[in-house]
Amino acid sequence: MSQPIKCSLCEEAATxxxxxxxxxxxxxxxxxxxxxxxxxxxxxxxxxLADALTAASPAPTLTCPKCGFTDIDFRKRGRLGCPSCxxxxxxxxxxxxxxxxxxxxxxxxxxxxxxxxxQLRRRLDAARREMEKAIAxxxxxxxxxxxxxxxxxxxxxxxx
Amino acid sequence: MxxxxxxxxxxxxxxxxxxQQAVVLSTRIRLARNLEGMPFPGWAKVPxxxxxxxxxxxxxxxxxKFRRGHVLRMGELGDRDRAVLVERHLVSKELAxxxxxxxxxxxxxxxxxxxxxxxxLRIQVxxxxxxxxGTWHIAEQLDDALGGTLKLAFSDRLGYLTACPTNVxxxxxxxxxxxxxxxxxxxxxxxxxxxxxxxxxxxxxxxxEGTEAAGNIFQISNQQTLGLSEEAILKHLGGxxxxxxxxxxxxxxxxxxxxxxxFVDRLARSLGLLRSARLLTSSEAxxxxxxxxxxxxxxxxxxERRHLVDRLMIEGQPAxxxxxxxxxxDSDGRDSRRAAVVREALKDFxxxxxxxx
Numbered sequence: 001m002s003q004p005i006k007c008s009l010c011e012e013a014a015t016x017x018x019x020x021x022x023x024x025x026x027x028x029x030x031x032x033x034x035x036x037x038x039x040x041x042x043x044x045x046x047x048x049l050a051d052a053l054t055a056a057s058p059a060p061t062l063t064c065p066k067c068g069f070t071d072i073d074f075r076k077r078g079r080l081g082c083p084s085c086x087x088x089x090x091x092x093x094x095x096x097x098x099x100x101x102x103x104x105x106x107x108x109x110x111x112x113x114x115x116x117x118x119q120l121r122r123r124l125d126a127a128r129r130e131m132e133k134a135i136a137x138x139x140x141x142x143x144x145x146x147x148x149x150x151x152x153x154x155x156x157x158x159x160x
Numbered sequence: 161m162x163x164x165x166x167x168x169x170x171x172x173x174x175x176x177x178x179x180q181q182a183v184v185l186s187t188r189i190r191l192a193r194n195l196e197g198m199p200f201p202g203w204a205k206v207p208x209x210x211x212x213x214x215x216x217x218x219x220x221x222x223x224x225k226f227r228r229g230h231v232l233r234m235g236e237l238g239d240r241d242r243a244v245l246v247e248r249h250l251v252s253k254e255l256a257x258x259x260x261x262x263x264x265x266x267x268x269x270x271x272x273x274x275x276x277x278x279x280x281l282r283i284q285v286x287x288x289x290x291x292x293x294g295t296w297h298i299a300e301q302l303d304d305a306l307g308g309t310l311k312l313a314f315s316d317r318l319g320y321l322t323a324c325p326t327n328v329x330x331x332x333x334x335x336x337x338x339x340x341x342x343x344x345x346x347x348x349x350x351x352x353x354x355x356x357x358x359x360x361x362x363x364x365x366x367x368x369e370g371t372e373a374a375g376n377i378f379q380i381s382n383q384q385t386l387g388l389s390e391e392a393i394l395k396h397l398g399g400x401x402x403x404x405x406x407x408x409x410x411x412x413x414x415x416x417x418x419x420x421x422x423f424v425d426r427l428a429r430s431l432g433l434l435r436s437a438r439l440l441t442s443s444e445a446x447x448x449x450x451x452x453x454x455x456x457x458x459x460x461x462x463x464e465r466r467h468l469v470d471r472l473m474i475e476g477q478p479a480x481x482x483x484x485x486x487x488x489x490d491s492d493g494r495d496s497r498r499a500a501v502v503r504e505a506l507k508d509f510x511x512x513x514x515x516x517x
Contacts, residue, residue, distance in 0.1 A: 067199045079278065081203040083194055083313035083321040086328070093325060100326055103387020106319025108330035109300075111307035126389050142395060149391070 007032035064088040124153040162230045163241040166248070167483055171269040182457035183405045184290035185337040185377065185470065188249075189299040192322045192331035193281040193306065194313040200323035201260070201276040209260040209276055216275040219309045220264040225302060229266045235259040240488070243479030249286065252277060271302060278323050279331075281306065288470075290336065290405075292398050296390070319386065329386030334394055336401045337366075341376040341454045342411030343404075349378075352404065360384050361400055366446075375446035375473060380404065412458060416515045427455040428512040435506050439492065440499040445476045459516030465509065472505055 012032030060070035069081025107126040131146035242256040255261040255277040262275040274282040285299040313321040319329040364379045430451035456466035
């Protein structure tokens with residue numbers, strides 16, 4: 001008889017088998033009943049966790065100076081320790097982010113009144129691109145909304 | 161007792177206080193936010209989690225949106241009350257499972273903020289029907305108000321910093337709860353699910369992650385949170401929901417046309433069964449209530465009865481049935497009580513007639 005497949009997160013026999021297809025790349029994850037329930041079998045983070053688990057490098061090489069979280073902890077949990085971990089593990093997370101998020105820079109909102117110039121410029125570029133797309137697609141309602149956003153961002157970027 | 165108040169209060173998801181729609185049951189916006197300089201809840205020590213909870217709850221409680229609302233600390237609630245909150249989608253299973261989480265819920269139950277879930281703050285806004293823009297604007301205002309009183313973890317390059325890389329950036333998860341009996345009956349749901357997955361949208365069951373699609377109800381949401389503006393995320397989801405709703409209507413019309421009497425018979429049988437059953441399991445009730453909702457959408461039952469069907473879907477869940485009975489019930493007891501509630505609610509329903517839509 002063949003060996004039962006083991007859970008990707010613990011040593012139990014896996015009974016839940018998942019395949020995820022993202023842009024043609026197939027990822028397979030095997031989970032036991034309790035891990036599947038705990039993690040939420042459709043949570044994309046489950047795949048990410050499994051990715052991190054199957055990656056090599058056993059000894060902790062990085063520790064967050066702010067909260068003591070290590071790269072091994074991340075491999076186990078798939079979650080970070082504190083906001084500063086994002087800086088500590090920036091290099092390691094870069095590759096993961098391009099896999100789960102496709103893009104590596106934020107172009108959305110910022111806390112009220114704290115939008116920095118770099119952020120404003122990226123957002124302006126994105127809004128201009130979306131506006132052109134909307135016009136090309138004859139979606140004038142969205143184009144009008146984006147035109148207002150572009151005007152507002154341009155105003156904010158002009159030194160007063 | 162606060163959870164009892166929540167159950168007793170009329171709100172738009174159960175009492176038609178807002179616009180109700182065919183196909184789309186509700187629109188939801190979720191924003192993940194964290195306090196600067198504090199460890200995420202999963203890594204924080206007990207006293208830190210307490211401090212996080214106190215600071216967040218204090219800030220939320222001061223907002224006009226939550227005036228005369230509810231502050232519920234999970235550690236102070238019994239199992240059944242926490243299960244009721246999960247069944248209402250006011251808190252996640254994850255929050256309900258821990259002791260240090262709290263939920264701040266607006267009086268009208270459209271806004272609920274989870275504190276100490278995976279992130280320090282999970283702002284959620286839910287509206288009945290399909291109202292992506294309106295729901296977003298409420299969330300945006302709440303976010304701005306919170307950002308005014310709390311220092312949120314934010315980086316110029318990565319946006320809002322979250323515990324999990326799948327939420328970083330906008331922290332935005334926008335979703336629609338859709339009722340797709342036509343696509344399910346026609347056997348097209350797998351195909352639709354695949355198409356949505358391939359274009360970056362997740363399809364989940366009625367109670368979110370890892371649940372099956374009882375009652376032909378699915379939650380469709382964006383996956384990517386980084387590198388796209390909120391506007392782009394909403395537009396992408398909105399375009400797909402519009403498309404899915406169209407496909408659902410095509411499938412329904414095709415079924416009604418091709419099946420004729422068989423189509424009406426299916427809906428009429430469900431009404432008959434729900435009206436006379438003495439024992440109803442939760443999934444049985446959901447699947448037959450799905451037929452009644454379809455009947456209301458198609459003109460086979462009066463449209464103004466649809467909100468009652470929606471209410472039964474929510475109130476027929478196990479914890480709701482027990483809360484209403486005021487006691488713990490075993491599985492048979494629940495099935496019996498559920499059947500009684502459904503019989504009572506449907507007793508003056510008119511008969512199912514052939515579709516007009």
